[in-house]
Amino acid sequence: MKRALSQDDLKRMVGYQAVDDYVKSGTVIGLGTGSTAAHAVDRVGEKLKSGELKDIIAIPTSVRTKEQAEKLGIPLSTLDLHSDLDVAIDGADEVDPQLNLVKGGGGALFREKIVELCAKKFIVIVDESKICDGLGPGFPIPVEIVPFCHEHTMRVISKLPALKGCEPVLRLGNIANNTADGDKPAITDNGNYIVDLKFKTPIKDPVAAGQQLKATVGVVDHGLFTGMTTVCIVAGKEGIYIKEKKGGEEEEEEAAFDLFG
Numbered sequence: 001m002k003r004a005l006s007q008d009d010l011k012r013m014v015g016y017q018a019v020d021d022y023v024k025s026g027t028v029i030g031l032g033t034g035s036t037a038a039h040a041v042d043r044v045g046e047k048l049k050s051g052e053l054k055d056i057i058a059i060p061t062s063v064r065t066k067e068q069a070e071k072l073g074i075p076l077s078t079l080d081l082h083s084d085l086d087v088a089i090d091g092a093d094e095v096d097p098q099l100n101l102v103k104g105g106g107g108a109l110f111r112e113k114i115v116e117l118c119a120k121k122f123i124v125i126v127d128e129s130k131i132c133d134g135l136g137p138g139f140p141i142p143v144e145i146v147p148f149c150h151e152h153t154m155r156v157i158s159k160l161p162a163l164k165g166c167e168p169v170l171r172l173g174n175i176a177n178n179t180a181d182g183d184k185p186a187i188t189d190n191g192n193y194i195v196d197l198k199f200k201t202p203i204k205d206p207v208a209a210g211q212q213l214k215a216t217v218g219v220v221d222h223g224l225f226t227g228m229t230t231v232c233i234v235a236g237k238e239g240i241y242i243k244e245k246k247g248g249e250e251e252e253e254e255a256a257f258d259l260f261g
């Protein structure tokens, strides 16, 4: 009898699939952060070790990912040396029908965004639980802010027109844990704080929300990744499928392979 697939099995499937489909020898790649992206990093390490992949240069999006890649012997560099990436692969906290994302559950949103914006292709890998009809209520939107006068910045954010109704909550404890534990602010890899914006209803205009956040003094960047996704690879109980945005329309293709085969 076949055992039921766990959420981690699904994350591994999409992580491996993304590397197998999109990472070629001799390319510069962006490595995402989080439990799903970690499987893609493992796969790159595995294929370099077996010789199936050669001459990869990888740009990590967090200290955690850098440490994982180092252990696997993946050659690393930085955006300072490589501003043009062939592909970046990363997970997400929510994906809407236009393939807009919420990211930053792991607190790495700034480095993720700066790296992923440099990639010709940005491949998003998620299990089906991350698919939503509208961003906001399912997962708080993380915003990286400078520590100086952070309470003031949080008040300003709560009054932005496109973010009406949000409740800003300072993330405490471990940066990768958006359920506030501990009593000290979580510190990002860049030495900043994260404020998680909680919503009861979906954000009407994620692009405007992102623009208003970005224009707020004290905000470093935010976890709304709009118009960036090239392809979203999704794993569900029935198999893996690809969501592509074509001409503004989301399209689902046949399962890339059978999870149960």
Ligand SMILES: O=C(CO)[C@H](O)[C@H](O)COP(=O)(O)O
Pocket (backbone or CB within 6 Å): 032, 033, 034, 035, 036, 037, 090, 091, 092, 093, 102, 103, 104, 105, 106, 107, 108, 109, 112
């Ligand atoms: O944005 C991120 C980290 O900042 C992650 O990609 C996102 O939180 C998804 O994580 P996971 O794959 O562990 O569910």
